[in-house]
Amino acid sequence: MHDFIEPLSHGIHAIDTGFVRARFDAAYLIVEQGRAAFVDAGLNDSVPRLLAALDALGLARDAVDWVIPTHVHLDHAGGAGLLMAQLPAAKMAVHPRGARHMIDPSALLDGARGVYGADEVARTYGDVRPVPAERVVATTDGMTIELAGRPLQFIDSPGHARHHHCIWDAASRGWFTGDTFGLSYPEFEAPKGRYLLPTTTPVQFEPEALKQSVARMLEREPVWMYPTHYGRIGGSVEEVRRLAALLLEQTGAMVALARPLAGAPARHEALKSALGALYAQRLRALGSALDDAEIAGLLAMDVELNAQGLGVWLDREARSAA
Known part of the structure; x- marks a missing residue:
């Protein structure tokens, strides 16, 4: 197994996409009865790692049924179009506000240029590939898809971005949270518990909406959270609640x-x-x-x-x- 692939439990693997530094940006591969789904896809340069994860697990390209960007910021979805081109059986499940940007990435790239500058976007993200419209499925709040009978349920989860959904995996009692539940790097493991902080990347930070999205996730009494930055956190209902309280306290402090x-x-x-x-x-x-x-x-x-x-x-x- 490659060192950028971390097996977790319940058929879930965290894949280090290689963006910025080691263990900064993750994609997740969910495997159920020989079928697979990716949650987030990094950028174009990440795609060889995602395909290598399939190879390492003995999965053919056509075993992937779903590619699911949590939202369409480029560190999550920049490589999704290129990845889809390698996966003949896959559909993309994307938030309805993000679907058009996956079909035509031009406005998405313009927005990124406004944040990072044109040179940086060209150097880092390259040519973001469009996804054919017939392969794109826009999600709705409460919608469930199945991976070989394993339910994956979406909720609309604004706060970080209005084009963000989170995915509930009942099998692991965990949420794939993208950026809505903040970020927490492995280096932030501390004697009194893991540290995490909110991410308010431009341009759609909304503190009240974020609070509501976190509250909705906590209603399921999750045991695990799978943020994109980086890796699985939690381990108990109580620990997830502690992390949520820390996230929301800092959100309030940042506003203040x-x-x-x-x-x-x-x-x-x-x-x-x-x-x-x-x-x-x-x-x-x-x-x-x-x-x-x-x-x-x-x-x-x-x-x-x-x-x-x-x-x-x-x-x-x-x-x-x-």
Whole structure:
């Protein structure tokens, strides 16, 4: 087995897509009675790893029934079109707000260029392949698909993005959460428990919607959560509740620290500084031995994107109040 494939339980494998650094961005492969589904797909450069996972498990390309992006941000769905081209039997199950972007990725790429810049998008994501419309299935809230009789149920889960759904896997009592349940890297394992934090990547952060989405997930009393960044977390109903409380507490803290900075002359840098301090404090409260440089290195991209997302949210809030 390749070192980028981590077998979990219940036929689930976490695949390190290779994006940014080791154990930063995951795709999940669910296998049930010889049939398979991918949840998230990384980017084009990730596709050889996803196909290698099939080979390692003795699965043919036509054994894959579903490719399921949790949402259409490019670190989750950038490679989905290229992957679909290799999987002749697969359908794509995507949020209805994201379906058109998988069929025609041009607006999706334009949005990414606005966040990352044209050169970075071209270098990192390349040519995002469209998916034929007849292979795309738009999900609805509460909809269930089956993988060899194994039910996978979708809920609409805004908060991080309006084109986000989460997937309930009753077999493992777990949610595939994309970015709605935040991010938690393996380096964040600490004596008092794993640390996680919200991700407010531009442009659709909505704190109240996020709170409601998390509450809906907790109603199922999940034992496991499978965030894309990175890997399975939880292990008990109580641990998932602890993680949810930590996520929501920080969401409130981020909103509280952002509002006074709305009119600051160097707002973005002020937001980055405040967020970095908040995350380091919460991580250390769990007993982490990571030093300042290690924390800053692990969270550099997330602090930058969270500050951008909070800035967009502040501007949107100001317009609605005008």
